[in-house]
Amino acid sequence: MTTTxxxxxxxxxxxxxxGHLARAGLSVRVWNRTLAKAGEWASKHRGTACSxxxxxxxxxxxxxxxxxxxxxxxxxxxxxxxxxANAPEGAILVDxxxxxxGIAEHLAAAAVKKGLGFIDAPISGGQQGAENGQLTxxxxxxxxxxxxxxxxxxxxxxxxxxxxxxxxxxxxxxVNQIAIAGLVQGLSEALHFAEQxxxxxxxxxxxxxxxxxxxxxMENRSGTMxxxxxxxxxxxxxxxxDLGMCLEEARKINASIPxxxxxxxxxxxxxxxxxxxxxxxxxxxxxxxxx
Numbered sequence: 257m258t259t260t261x262x263x264x265x266x267x268x269x270x271x272x273x274x275g276h277l278a279r280a281g282l283s284v285r286v287w288n289r290t291l292a293k294a295g296e297w298a299s300k301h302r303g304t305a306c307s308x309x310x311x312x313x314x315x316x317x318x319x320x321x322x323x324x325x326x327x328x329x330x331x332x333x334x335x336x337x338x339x340x341a342n343a344p345e346g347a348i349l350v351d352x353x354x355x356x357x358g359i360a361e362h363l364a365a366a367a368v369k370k371g372l373g374f375i376d377a378p379i380s381g382g383q384q385g386a387e388n389g390q391l392t393x394x395x396x397x398x399x400x401x402x403x404x405x406x407x408x409x410x411x412x413x414x415x416x417x418x419x420x421x422x423x424x425x426x427x428x429x430x431v432n433q434i435a436i437a438g439l440v441q442g443l444s445e446a447l448h449f450a451e452q453x454x455x456x457x458x459x460x461x462x463x464x465x466x467x468x469x470x471x472x473x474m475e476n477r478s479g480t481m482x483x484x485x486x487x488x489x490x491x492x493x494x495x496x497x498d499l500g501m502c503l504e505e506a507r508k509i510n511a512s513i514p515x516x517x518x519x520x521x522x523x524x525x526x527x528x529x530x531x532x533x534x535x536x537x538x539x540x541x542x543x544x545x546x547x
């Protein structure tokens with residue numbers, strides 16, 4: 257029998273992810289808050305656009321969600337018309353939203369009461385990774401639920417890893433964002449220093465990228481940072497949302513992340529410059545402005 261997968265949330269990540277599932281031959285039903293977006297998706301892929309969440313998840317084997325934040329998860333999962341009330345017993349729910357560990361733990365407990373599985377599975381790789389099916393998925397949940405759901409996620413991911421119980425995926429994504437924040441700031445300062453020193457910045461990058469300074473950000477973002485182009489990835493507004501959750505979780509577990517707190521404020525400066533939708537590499541613009 258064909259596996260039925262519901263995909264809730266067709267943003268810049270969810271839209272192509274659902275497309276990979278359809279191309280893999282799965283029976284895909286989609287729902288989006290803006291119904292026209294679901295209709296557009298269905299016109300391009302083999303799948304069904306649904307007008308309600310209840311319709312989308314009925315008889316589904318797996319329900320994948322990829323929405324904005326905790327409040328959006330509450331809206332789509334809870335209530336009479338939500339996923340928990342309408343997904344069939346035995347279905348596995350997989351949430352790809354970057355959200356708090358607390359909401360993941362809450363939804364996992366609620367799912368168990370309904371006879372459902374739940375995995376918090378935030379993703380990394382950006383829009384390009386989603387479109388190319390090369391995402392990294394960080395999962396929290398039971399071994400049993402993970403073993404059933406990981407082959408589904410493999411259709412749009414290059415790496416799918418179980419890190420521990422519910423909430424572990426979200427906490428791992430926080431580690432990811434903490435690492436990126438400091439790295440992008442460091443790269444921004446390095447490029448800005450090279451500019452101010454009147455060096456050939458592209459030559460500098462070519463040299464240092466062959467040594468210990470090399471990173472994904474340097475390889476993929478240094479050129480656009482030099483050119484002042486910031487429409488290539490994850491928006492500053494979303495990064496601030498994520499860093500806010502990192503800082504909140506750090507307070508709960510007594511972790512010291514002072515660089516992350518500082519970079520979060522630097523991103524606030526970028527927002528005030530009009531860069532709310534610029535990608536995260538736009539930290540360099542703050543240095544250029546305040547030099």
